[in-house]
Amino acid sequence: MSHGLNQVLLALFRPVQRLPLKFHYFWGGAFAGLCNGFPGYRKDVVTVNLSRSFPDLKYKEIKKLAKAFYGHLGEVFAEAMWLGGCRRNPAKLYRQGLVEIAGTDGLENAFAERSVMVLDSHFGNWELTGAYMQAFCDRVGLSEHDVCVVYKRLGSGLGEDFCRENRCAVQSADFQGYIESKEVLRHAVAHRDERKIYVFPTDQFPYWKATRHEIPSFMGQKTQVMTGGTALAAKLDMAVYYMSADRVGKGRYQVSFRKICDHAAQRDPLSLMEDFYALLEEDVRRNPANYLWSHKRWK
16 A cells, blocks of 8 residues: 555544544443453463463453453553544643653753663553653653654554554654664664664564573563663663553553663673563563553563
8 A cells, every 4th residue: 555545544534533532442442342352352362471470360360350451452542543633732642641750850860961772661551652752851851853762663554654643643743763673773873972862662572583582580481582772772881761651540651760770881781681671570560451461472
């Protein structure tokens, strides 16, 4: 499908995206019900992941947790759709109260000294990452051009264009910080004399071309990981932070940043990944429904 036709189809979506968030939660709830019903969406993957991660839970408790996860997944998609209706209008995002930034001093101070690698995950609503970082920039007086959000390109052209428009909805039309993963090294080296905040999704199972490493435990299981983000941070001696987007209520995410290290060049990239997964595990155990359990994290 051509890019021009994609843009026409996306334009047809926009009036729907501008409808109130309550409307989107309605269809998101229906979607969640279908995912949790028969035959469901990856129910076997969700059940196995939850059972292995929480071996002390009984089957009824696993089913209850799976239902809560699907409810969260429906809200993730509803909020992502609604975000597209905030096109070039971050004030609408703030009026809704969807994003709350909880403390910025550590990350703000680190960025005053050097570039920062922010390690992101599928905890919270990963489709709102651009909105989280725009809220951070607006709060501390930084420019959107100080931030680069790394992403993995989708196979579908329409899906790729749709996600790009939604994820970058509150940024300006000339935002250049949405960087494909295979281009991020080239981009970072070209801009090594500029301070940047790189937001790197870090908890996927290694892509088929990626070099695989193993950490001893995440949720009680040996876990294969990629070290692309931490290796880049070490190469350019960035500070490294962990980003948490905790769902504290329906339509409310509290975003915080926790320091992993000040100088990544002094650390082994794999050890940085171990620290990242330790922090992620703390979040997941505290709020398990907030994580993407349908992802094939362990294979």
